[in-house]
Amino acid sequence: MCAKLASSKDPNRLPLHGLAVFESVARNGSMSSAAKALGLTQPAVSQALKKLEQQLEVNLVMRHRNGIELTKAGQELFMSCVQSFDQLLNTINAIRQPKSGQQEVTLSLSTATATYWLLPTIAEFYQQFPNILVNIISRDNDSNLKSGNYDLAIPLSAQPFSQQDFHIWPLLDEVVFPVCSPNLLEHHNLTTSNINIEGLQQLPLIHLENNPEARISWHAWVQASNQKPQLSLIEEEVPAHFMHGQTYSDYFVALSAAIAGQGVALGWQHIVKDLLQDQRLVRLGNQQWRSDHPFTLIAPRRKALTPAVMALRDWLLT
Amino acid sequence: MCAKLASSKDPNRLPLHGLAVFESVARNGSMSSAAKALGLTQPAVSQALKKLEQQLEVNLVMRHRNGIELTKAGQELFMSCVQSFDQLLNTINAIRQPKSGQQEVTLSLSTATATYWLLPTIAEFYQQFPNILVNIISRDNDSNLKSGNYDLAIPLSAQPFSQQDFHIWPLLDEVVFPVCSPNLLEHHNLTTSNINIEGLQQLPLIHLENNPEARISWHAWVQASNQKPQLSLIEEEVPAHFMHGQTYSDYFVALSAAIAGQGVALGWQHIVKDLLQDQRLVRLGNQQWRSDHPFTLIAPRRKALTPAVMALRDWLLT
DNA sequence: TCTTTATATAAGTTAAAGTTATATAAATAA
DNA sequence: TTATTTATATAACTTTAACTTATATAAAGA
Numbered sequence: 132m133c134a135k136l137a138s139s140k141d142p143n144r145l146p147l148h149g150l151a152v153f154e155s156v157a158r159n160g161s162m163s164s165a166a167k168a169l170g171l172t173q174p175a176v177s178q179a180l181k182k183l184e185q186q187l188e189v190n191l192v193m194r195h196r197n198g199i200e201l202t203k204a205g206q207e208l209f210m211s212c213v214q215s216f217d218q219l220l221n222t223i224n225a226i227r228q229p230k231s232g233q234q235e236v237t238l239s240l241s242t243a244t245a246t247y248w249l250l251p252t253i254a255e256f257y258q259q260f261p262n263i264l265v266n267i268i269s270r271d272n273d274s275n276l277k278s279g280n281y282d283l284a285i286p287l288s289a290q291p292f293s294q295q296d297f298h299i300w301p302l303l304d305e306v307v308f309p310v311c312s313p314n315l316l317e318h319h320n321l322t323t324s325n326i327n328i329e330g331l332q333q334l335p336l337i338h339l340e341n342n343p344e345a346r347i348s349w350h351a352w353v354q355a356s357n358q359k360p361q362l363s364l365i366e367e368e369v370p371a372h373f374m375h376g377q378t379y380s381d382y383f384v385a386l387s388a389a390i391a392g393q394g395v396a397l398g399w400q401h402i403v404k405d406l407l408q409d410q411r412l413v414r415l416g417n418q419q420w421r422s423d424h425p426f427t428l429i430a431p432r433r434k435a436l437t438p439a440v441m442a443l444r445d446w447l448l449t
Numbered sequence: 450m451c452a453k454l455a456s457s458k459d460p461n462r463l464p465l466h467g468l469a470v471f472e473s474v475a476r477n478g479s480m481s482s483a484a485k486a487l488g489l490t491q492p493a494v495s496q497a498l499k500k501l502e503q504q505l506e507v508n509l510v511m512r513h514r515n516g517i518e519l520t521k522a523g524q525e526l527f528m529s530c531v532q533s534f535d536q537l538l539n540t541i542n543a544i545r546q547p548k549s550g551q552q553e554v555t556l557s558l559s560t561a562t563a564t565y566w567l568l569p570t571i572a573e574f575y576q577q578f579p580n581i582l583v584n585i586i587s588r589d590n591d592s593n594l595k596s597g598n599y600d601l602a603i604p605l606s607a608q609p610f611s612q613q614d615f616h617i618w619p620l621l622d623e624v625v626f627p628v629c630s631p632n633l634l635e636h637h638n639l640t641t642s643n644i645n646i647e648g649l650q651q652l653p654l655i656h657l658e659n660n661p662e663a664r665i666s667w668h669a670w671v672q673a674s675n676q677k678p679q680l681s682l683i684e685e686e687v688p689a690h691f692m693h694g695q696t697y698s699d700y701f702v703a704l705s706a707a708i709a710g711q712g713v714a715l716g717w718q719h720i721v722k723d724l725l726q727d728q729r730l731v732r733l734g735n736q737q738w739r740s741d742h743p744f745t746l747i748a749p750r751r752k753a754l755t756p757a758v759m760a761l762r763d764w765l766l767t
Numbered sequence: 768t769c770t771t772t773a774t775a776t777a778a779g780t781t782a783a784a785g786t787t788a789t790a791t792a793a794a795t796a797a
Numbered sequence: 798t799t800a801t802t803t804a805t806a807t808a809a810c811t812t813t814a815a816c817t818t819a820t821a822t823a824a825a826g827a
Binding site for chain 1: 814815816819824
């Protein structure tokens, strides 16, 4: 009954609920699957998304028969949501104090590795060790691995960590190949097999921001491919097409763009494995590049190797 | 009536509503003023905050007679909230298309300058130019000023921008002095006046992350102070105390820490002016340092100087 | 033509969030 | 001392945003 101030129409008030729903829709590629992921019904998601678009006065998704596609604005907003929510989740995990009696391990890895490689199987670990809590901290770069507060980490970069300061165990071979959404190929009337360097030049490419730590780049991939005789290109030059395209600073965001049909990304085998299986991505051609810098699991020597840490380490290494 | 899945107790579901309330409480320094800022009543805020603390199982604030104080966990969470919500707000502003008939200017400045210098007076501008919409984009560093999409900006760094690519107008002198919360002084039984370099060594210091762009650092401040004869220290050495303390990468977050009583920060006069007036901060000593790199307003020449842009420029420069 | 699989809309329900009223506790003023 | 002010907390009731069920629409495939 009381006169409301500028509370609900305040432009600086974030529509957080709507953003959370939108993030799930964008991540899952459809409203129905987002609803399942959120534990809601499909109409709830449809309504929340519609409301958000009305509040922002921007079209965020294009509705298709087989799901949704993000508009340009939707893509930008999705990137922001992923990064913002990730940061909040990380911080909450970091400040949450463990329940007494509960053992704890903190594992630091990239958002993409966490989402697509670890999370699908972590339930097994919890089943095997119900009294160990795994604290997952995701990050975009390795800058805080020198000082950060964690027990185990999977560094993104290939730069070696000193044996003096870290325990180091080899974890996974680095195997890379191009991937994209099945829809993208359809639009361009191409098929997955026999896509070589020339074929790739007909498709938009998705790049990772060119930081020195990055393992993966289209430039390096073309150069590596050229050393194989069966490819038709002259060795020395990388075509200009491989230098242009959308660039993201986070691999998870780049992969999300690929899933959304924005272009072709370079995929690490262990990360895209599940995405290939459920057809959210397809592999292009049969070329693959295996680097000589395997992914490693590291543990800072300044932290104790508690039984919980060792249990997770052994589970990861099997 | 339907059986609920793991919807509400999902640990990966962010309590966004609670976080928004908490952010406002932390920013405003008390629940009552947060309630006012949010357009809610005090019990609503009290309940929301209590619920959040129960959900996270962490104490975020200490309740005092004169407001609240953040715990260590609360500080960390506040930083994350500020950064995350800021990023979302920026993106939303960026993707929002202007209403037809409405003129628009995009202004890029630091979060602290936006919050404490611009926002308190921007209403005047809107009153004078009701048909111009000012799109405020806040940022922590100048890295995207070379390429970003904005009409006007106030660079953080003192590095000169090229006259070829930018219009440049001098805006504000850079005047710096130490500030802290009145409570901090009380706890240490000190008074505001006559705090010199020795006095500062009894108080915790708040630093800005040492990026090359930073204008402001305790190290530089001590060195500058030492050149003034009335200070008692021998010229050459900066005491070790000025090299240690909490370090933040964002000036807004550093200032928030100072307001929360965490320590002494270096304050730019134009930014802390209002905070001194309403006693959220007090100035220590009467030393001040005026640099010879005034803050400037810049406009990229690649963007047109529309009437709306010129109106905002002229209003800022008066 | 009949499923299947998307999203949209309408109408009723529920639970989270908010309000009012009151309590507690500390500091301040009379 | 006793009132006043200013802060947070709690109890009980109210509102409304969010959610559900039911149904519609539209396209693709069997």
